[in-house]
Amino acid sequence: MKSTLPASLLKAKKMKAGVEEVKVVAVIDKKTSAVCRSMHGRIIPIKSVKDQADAITAATDIEEKKKASRWQSKPIFGKLPSDVALPPYHFRCRTIVVAYFPQIAEIDGKNVNGSLLPGEKYKGNKEVVFSHVDRFGYERVVTDKTLEHGGTDHGLKLKDYIAGLNSLESMAIQSRDERRTVGYSRDRNLFFVFEDGEVITAYSPDDGENYFKREALKGTIESLSIKKGESNEKM
Numbered sequence: 605m606k607s608t609l610p611a612s613l614l615k616a617k618k619m620k621a622g623v624e625e626v627k628v629v630a631v632i633d634k635k636t637s638a639v640c641r642s643m644h645g646r647i648i649p650i651k652s653v654k655d656q657a658d659a660i661t662a663a664t665d666i667e668e669k670k671k672a673s674r675w676q677s678k679p680i681f682g683k684l685p686s687d688v689a690l691p692p693y694h695f696r697c698r699t700i701v702v703a704y705f706p707q708i709a710e711i712d713g714k715n716v717n718g719s720l721l722p723g724e725k726y727k728g729n730k731e732v733v734f735s736h737v738d739r740f741g742y743e744r745v746v747t748d749k750t751l752e753h754g755g756t757d758h759g760l761k762l763k764d765y766i767a768g769l770n771s772l773e774s775m776a777i778q779s780r781d782e783r784r785t786v787g788y789s790r791d792r793n794l795f796f797v798f799e800d801g802e803v804i805t806a807y808s809p810d811d812g813e814n815y816f817k818r819e820a821l822k823g824t825i826e827s828l829s830i831k832k833g834e835s836n837e838k839m
C-alpha cells in the first residue's frame with residue numbers, strides 16, 4: 605500500500621540520547637491478568653524504575669520490601685502509583701520491561717513522539733499513520749487499517765482519532781475479548797477499541813457512555829479524570 609503521508613510532510617529523526625524510558629510488555633493471552641493487560645504498552649521513565657529499585661534495596665525488612673513493590677489486583681490505566689514501576693505486578697507475573705527508543709517526527713509542523721514513525725510497517729502489512737503517546741505514557745498507533753475501517757464504516761478521519769485520544773476519560777478491559785481494552789471520550793462521544801497498542805476501531809455510540817459501560821469488563825473501569833481544557837496529550 606502507498607504511504608498515507610507525503611514525504612515532504614514527514615521529517616523524522618532518531619533520538620541520540622541513551623535509554624531514558626522503558627516500555628512494559630506483557631504476554632497477552634487468556635491467562636493475562638487485568639493488571640498486565642492494562643499496563644501493556646505503557647512507557648515508564650527510567651527514573652521511576654530506579655526510584656523503586658532504590659526503595660526495594662533500602663528496605664530493611666520484608667514488610668518494607670513489600671511496600672516498595674506492592675502487588676496489584678486492579679487495572680491501572682491512569683497515573684502510575686509511586687510504588688508501581690517494575691514487574692512483577694502480581695504473583696506469577698510474566699510481564700517484562702524493555703528499553704524504549706523514542707523517535708521524533710514532524711508532521712505539518714507538529715511533533716509526533718513515539719517508537720513508531722508514520723510510514724513504518726506495523727505487524728506485517730499495516731502501516732503506521734500516527735503514533736500517539738498520552739500523558740500516562742501509553743503509546744497507541746493508528747494504522748492505515750484503522751483509517752480504512754473507520755473511514756468506510758464510521759466516517760472518521762485521522763483528526764477525529766487524535767481528538768478522541770487526547771480526550772479519553774475512561775478506560776477498561778473489554779468484556780467480550782479480554783485481550784483488548786476499551787476507552788471512551790465523552791468530549792467527542794467516541795468509543796475506542798485497542799489491541800496490543802493498536803487502535804482497532806472507534807465510533808460514536810447512540811447511548812454514549814452507557815455503551816462504554818456495557819462493553820467494559822465488570823470492575824475494570826478507570827476514570828482518567830481529565831479537567832476541562834486539559835489534554836491527554838503527553839507533549
Ligand SMILES: [Zn+2]
Binds near residue numbers: 639694698
Ligand atoms: Zn502479570
